[in-house]
Amino acid sequence: MDLASRKIAIIGLGYVGLPLAVAFGATRDVVGFDINQSRVDALERGEDHTLEAGSDEISAASRLRFTTHKAQELGYHPEVILAGRRINDGRGRHAADQTARLMMRKGIPVVGSRILVMGAAFKENCPELRNSRVADVVARLKEYNAGIDIWDPWVDAQECARAFGITSMKDIPDERYDGVIVAVGHRQFRALGVDGLKALCKTPGVIYDIKGLFLRHVTDGRF
Incomplete structure (x- = not known):
């Protein structure tokens, strides 16, 4: 050939x-x-x-x-191209479960808690929601009966509401949360720095960094 x-x-x-x-x-x-x-x-x-x-x-x-x-x-004969991407369907559920476990270890009730999910887009610095695995994180947190906010400066708020059942926020929230999950590596999140990230979280509180955006010692857990 x-x-x-x-x-x-x-x-x-x-x-x-x-x-x-x-x-x-x-x-x-x-x-x-x-x-x-x-x-x-x-x-x-x-x-x-x-x-x-x-x-x-x-x-x-x-x-x-x-x-x-x-x-x-x-007249084309398709070649099947298998991209080297492995999507772990359980990744979002795992992140939510780990966040809940870390909260319980600190004596923070998960039921009725307030959790901020930072990012909804499928990748950093992009407005696209299609194929986003953050939906799995949100769905799992809902099973814990936690109150969830989504902060994503890139995505359309109404599109997020249709996809996730939660209207996302464009601007940094002024609320402090029991748990914060860094789900997408947007540049706005990186620009927060350590102090800005911690300011979003109560004391005690849990920060779980799926994307490894912050140094390990800054967070309570990471994927």
């Missing part, structure tokens, strides 16, 4: 598929397929709302085309 002459079809132009399509499209014939017509239209204009690829990168992929049609109908 002459691999250099093979055409490539990439199915799904999300945060994994699009960067692959752009990378291969600079040197190989590639068709990027997505069922979302508005997504395809935006990419054809060089716009990526997930911020995974800039307009200059999309433009540089001169051998890449986008479509909602089946790749086979265009």
Whole structure:
């Protein structure tokens, strides 16, 4: 098989598929397929709302085309590309459970407690909620009957309400919480610094850092 002459079809132009399509499209014939017509239209204009690829990168992929049609109908023989990402479906539940355990060890009742989840987007510095695993964190905390706030300066508050059942806050909250979970590594969260992070938490309180954004000794637990 002459691999250099093979055409490539990439199915799904999300945060994994699009960067692959752009990378291969600079040197190989590639068709990027997505069922979302508005997504395809935006990419054809060089716009990526997930911020995974800039307009200059999309433009540089001169051998890449986008479509909602089946790749086979265009004469492409799809190669199945298995990206090296492992999504642990239990990660969000684990983070919530660990936070609850740490609170109980400090004598903080979890039922009726107030917990702040920092971040809802699927990745740092991005407004996209699709594929976000933070939903698992929130769902598990709800099972503990905890009161939950979400602070995310990037996502649309109403879209967050539809996805998670909680309207997110754009600005830093002025409340102090029993528990704080750092779920996304937004630059605004990093800019808080240690003092800013601790100011969000009661004494006693629990800080659980899923993203490892802060030094280990600053937090009570991390993933």
